[in-house]
Amino acid sequence: MTSGTATTADHLRAALDGPWAAVRDEARTLLTGEEFTADPHLDYKAARARVLEQMKAIATMGFAERGFRRENGGTSEPGAAVVSLEMLAYADLSLWVKSGVQWGLFGGAVENLGTERHRPYIERLISLDLLGCFAMTESGHGSDVANLETTATYDPQTQEFVVHSPTPSARKDYIGGAAEHARMAAVFAQLITGGENRGVHCLLVPIRDENGADLPGVTTYDDGLKGGLPGVDNGRIVFDQVRVPRENLLNRYADVAPDGTYSSEIENPSRRFFTTLGTLVRGRVSVGGAAAAGARVALSIAVRYALRRRQFSDPDTGVETVLLDYRSHQRRLLPLVAKSYALAFAQNDLVRRMHLVQTGQDLEAGAQRALEKRAAGLKVAQTGHATRAIQECREACGGAGYLTENRLVTLKADTDVFTTFEGDNVVLTQLVAKELLTAYADEVRDLDALGWVRFAATMAGDVVRKRSGVRQLIQNLKDRGDDPIEEGDLSRRAVQLQLFADREDYLVRTAAHRLRARAEDTGPFEAFNNAQDHILAAGSAHIDRLVLEAFIEGIADIEDPDARELADWMCDLFVYTTIEENQAWYIMHRFMSVERAKAIRRGVNELVDRLRPHALTLVEAMGVPESMLRAAMLDDASVFDRAQPISVPS
C-alpha cells in the first residue's frame, strides 16, 4: 500500500492498520463479495441460516486457525486471529458475532481451559464439524459471574457430573448458538464435589443430537427477536440433571479425580476464578475492535454523504452548501473520526500486547493482569464510542439515514448490545477504577496515619502510571513535561499528556481518600456506592489517558510528512474535544484557567476548519473499502448530489 505512488491516505491507512496490515488487506479482498453481507429482508430464522452458510465459507479462509495453537491444529497467531475476524464486522456484524462465539468464545474456552484430552474437539470446531456455544450468562446473573446458580455436581458412583439449573433464574440466557445451531455448550457452573462448592468452573455439555433435537434433560428456548444481530441465534438453556463424563470438565486449572477429590494448582478460589476468566480476555479485545470497526463504517458513510449532500443555498452566492461546510456538521462528525483514529491506534497496541502475552513473548509478572485491565478499559471506550458515533451518523444523514438501504440503522442496531456483552460498560469501568485504587492502596498500605496524609498531599500519579507499562516515547515526553508549561501551548504533546494524567491522578487520589474517609463511618459498600460516580470518573480518565498515549505512539511510526501532519492535527482534535467534554472538571479543580478553556473551544473550531479540506483523505485512511460501504445513497448521485439551485421568489 505504501508504494512509490502511495497517497497520503495510503500512508495514514498503513499507520492505522497497524502491525497486522497485511491481514487486513487480505480480508479486504476476500470479504467484499455480496455473499458476506446481510440481507435485511430475511426473517430471523433465514438470517441465521445465511450466517451459518457464510461461516462455512470463512472456515475455508484460514482465519479461524490463527486463533489456536499449533499443537491444536492452529497456527498460533492470536493477534492475526482477532484482526482478521474483526474485518468481518465491515461486512456484517451478525457474521462477526457468530464467528466470535464459535471460534473465540467456545473455541477459546476449550483451548484455554481444556487440556490434551479436549484436543480432538478443537479440530472439529475449527472446521465447524462441531458447533458450540458459550453458556456463561444466566437470566439471574450476568455481570456477577461468580454467583452463577447452575450446578455441576460430581457423582463418584458413575464418574459423571450432573449439570442442573436449580432455580428459574439459573437458566442460561442470551447464549449465541443456543437457540438453533449449537450441539455442545461450554457451561459455567458451580462445581460441587464431596458436598462442597468449589466455585465456578467450565465443562462441556452436549445439548443437541445430530438432528438438532434437544438431548434428554436439556431444554433450549429461543430468545427470539432482538434489537439487532438477526443472524445470531441467541437462546436459553435449562438443565434438568444432565449427566456428562468426568472428562468433560475443562481441567486446565482444576480437576476432579475419579473418586471425587478436587485439586488445583491455584489454591485461592478467588484467584482461580479470576485466572479462569482472564484466559478469556480475547473476547473483550475482540468486541472493542469490532465496535470500533462498526463506527468506522458508519463514519465513512456519513462523511462521504456530507461531502455530497447539499442543503440551503448560501445567500451570498446562491449555491447550495455541502453539509460538511457547515460548522455544526464539522463539529458533529470530525471529532468522532478523530476519536476513531485514537481508538484504532489503541486497539492495535492492545492486540499487540495480547499477542505477546498469549504467545509467551511477554512473560513479565503482571502482564496478564495489565492486559485484562487495558482490554476492559478499551472495550468500554470503543463500544461507547460506537454507540455514540453511529447514532450521530444516523442523525447527520437525516431521513436517508433512517432507511435500511443506507446501512446506518443496521450498524446502530447490531452494535447496540456491545456496551452490554462481554462485560457491562459501567461494571467494567468500575473494574478498571478498582484496579487503579488497589495499585494506589498497595503503595500506601504501610504508611501510618500521618504518613498517609503527607503522601496523599503529593501527586500520587507516578504510582498509578508506573504500573501501566508506559513506553519510552511517552516517558520522554513526560520528562520534558516537567519544563514549565506555558499557558496557551496546548498543542504540545507533553502538555496534553500532563492534562490527561493530572485528571486521572487527581480523581484516583481523591476517590481513594473519599473511600477511606467514609468507610470508617458507613462500611465499605455504602462508602463505595456513595462515591460511585467519582470512581467511574477515575476509570474513564484512565482510559482516556491510555488512548492518548496510544495515539501519540501511533503517530511516531508515520514517516510520510503529510500523513504525519494530518495525524497530528487529528490527535489535537481528539485531545481538545476530550478536554472540552471535561472542561468543567479542569476549571473546577484549577488545572485550567478560564482563558485556557476558552482557547480549547476556539481550538476545536480552528481544527475542524483546518481538517475540512482533507475530509475524504481522512475517511479513506480509515480503511473501509468503498465496495464494503453498501449505502445506497452514496451510489445515487443524481438524487443527493444536486445540480443547480432553482429559482424561487423571495
Added chain:
Amino acid sequence: MTSGTATTADHLRAALDGPWAAVRDEARTLLTGEEFTADPHLDYKAARARVLEQMKAIATMGFAERGFRRENGGTSEPGAAVVSLEMLAYADLSLWVKSGVQWGLFGGAVENLGTERHRPYIERLISLDLLGCFAMTESGHGSDVANLETTATYDPQTQEFVVHSPTPSARKDYIGGAAEHARMAAVFAQLITGGENRGVHCLLVPIRDENGADLPGVTTYDDGLKGGLPGVDNGRIVFDQVRVPRENLLNRYADVAPDGTYSSEIENPSRRFFTTLGTLVRGRVSVGGAAAAGARVALSIAVRYALRRRQFSDPDTGVETVLLDYRSHQRRLLPLVAKSYALAFAQNDLVRRMHLVQTGQDLEAGAQRALEKRAAGLKVAQTGHATRAIQECREACGGAGYLTENRLVTLKADTDVFTTFEGDNVVLTQLVAKELLTAYADEVRDLDALGWVRFAATMAGDVVRKRSGVRQLIQNLKDRGDDPIEEGDLSRRAVQLQLFADREDYLVRTAAHRLRARAEDTGPFEAFNNAQDHILAAGSAHIDRLVLEAFIEGIADIEDPDARELADWMCDLFVYTTIEENQAWYIMHRFMSVERAKAIRRGVNELVDRLRPHALTLVEAMGVPESMLRAAMLDDASVFDRAQPISVPS
C-alpha cells in the same frame, strides 16, 4: 383519579396529565387491548396491513374528529386531538405515525390550507374512506422546503395544473402512505402560472386508483425497510406531467383564476410561504408529544426493572443489591425521569397555547409566531430527550434490554427518526435562535453605533423574555429574583430561573455581537456559519428556560402537599442536572463560582438519594398503565427478581 382515596401518585399523575386528563384516561381504557400493539414477528408488509386495521378501529373512537372544525364534520377540539392521538404512542408508534399522517398532516393540510370546496374530502378522510399522504419532502430537499423542485404549472387551456418532477432529486421521499395505502397526496410544489414561479403551494393529487394501482403519470416506490416504524409504508412518488383540476389547489392563502391570474391576500411571497407552513404547526406539537410519551414508556420499564433486578451482593450483608440502589443507576435514570416531568408540563402548556390559538381564543398579535417558535423548541427538546433516555434505558436493562420482547429496542428504533422528521433538530434549534436574534435586533435596530455599544453592555435579556409570553407566576418569581441572590441558595426557584435566563440572555447577546462584528468582514453567511455552535447554544438555552418555566407553573397547580413536595424535588433535579451539563459554561462566564458548581454536583447526589424511595410513585405518576408496558421481563418475577444469594467459596 383524585378521589378521596387518591394516592400521591394519583395526584402527581393528575398534574402531569394536564388540561386533557380526561382524554388521557379515556384513551388508557380504550387502547389497552392486545389488538393495538405491534407484532414484531410480522414482516413489514404485514405490519402495515395490521396498522391499517388498527386505524380503522381508532376511527370509530372519535379521536380523529377532535382535530377538525365543526363545519368540516369535526368537534373543534385541537388540544384534545393532539393528546388523544399521543396516547397511541403508548400502544405502538407505527400506529401513532400513520394516524398522524392521515388525520394530522394530510387532514390538517386539507382543513387549514383548503377552503369550502375541499370540505367533502374531510369527512372521507376522517372515516378513512379516503387515505391520504403528505408529500412535502423530496430526496433533494428536506429541511429547505422553499427550494422544493416539484412543479405545478397552470395550463389555462384546460384549467388544470400539471404536476411534474423535473429532476431525479425532485422525487417525493420518505412519504408515509406513499408506498402502499394512500390514494391521494397533498403535494407541495412550486406553483407556476403565466410563466412565473409563485413559490411553494399545496395541491391535492390523486395517486392511486381504487385497486391501489398508480394512476397514469404517477410512479410510486417503496422506501422499504427502515430503522423502525415497520407499520408505516413510507415511499417515493415521481410525477410525470400529471394533470389535476384547477380546484385541487388548496386555496386558502392564494388562488389561481381560470385564466391563470394569480392572487393572494398575502403580498409578500416569503410571508405567504411561512404562513402556509405555520398552519401545520400541529405536526411539530404532536411529534414532540409522542416522543416524550415513548420516553415515558421506556423509563417506566427501566425503573420498574431496576426496582426488582438484583446484581452483586452487598459484602456487608450478603444480600444482592437492587439495581436502583446503586448510585450510578440512580444518576442514570432518575434525572431522565425528572426531565420527562419537565417536558410533560411543557407539552401540556404548549398544547394549551396551540388550542387557544387554533380555536380563536388567543388572537394576540404574534401569538401564532410565538407558538411556532415554542413548538419548534419543544420538538427538539422532546425528541432529543427520547433518543437519549430510551438508549439509556436499554443499556440500564443489560442483555434483557436488547430483547424485543422487552420493548425497549422497539421504542428506540421507532422514535429514532423523530429527531429528523417534522424538522431536523439542528435546523430547528437554529430557527429558534434566529427568532431570538431577530427579536433582539428589532429592539436595537434604531440605535446608532454608540447607542448599540451602550445597549449591548446592559443585560438585554428583558428584551428576549418580554416576547415569549411569560405568565404572571414566573414574572413574580423573577421580580423576587432581583433580591440579592445568595450563594448556596440554589433550591430557590427565583435563583434557578435567573441562572437559566442568564445563560440564555448572555448567549443571545454575545451571538448577536459576534454576528455583527464578523458580518462586516466576511459576509453574513460566513459570519453565521462561523458562529453556528454559539447560535445553537443560544437556542438550546432558550428551550431549557421555557421548559423550566413550564415545570414551575405545573407545580403551582398541585394542591396535595406530598405530591407537590415530590414534584418540587423533581424540579430541583431537573434544574441541577441541566446546570451540571452546562457547568463549564457557567463557570467560564462567571455566572457561577467553582464552589457553587461543586454544590450542584453534590446536590444531584442528594436529590437522587432523597427520591430513590419514591421511585415507584414517580413512575406510576408518569401515567403509562402497567397493562400497556408489555415488557416480558416485568412479568417474569421468578427469573429477574431473585431469591436468596447462593453460597460461593471466597
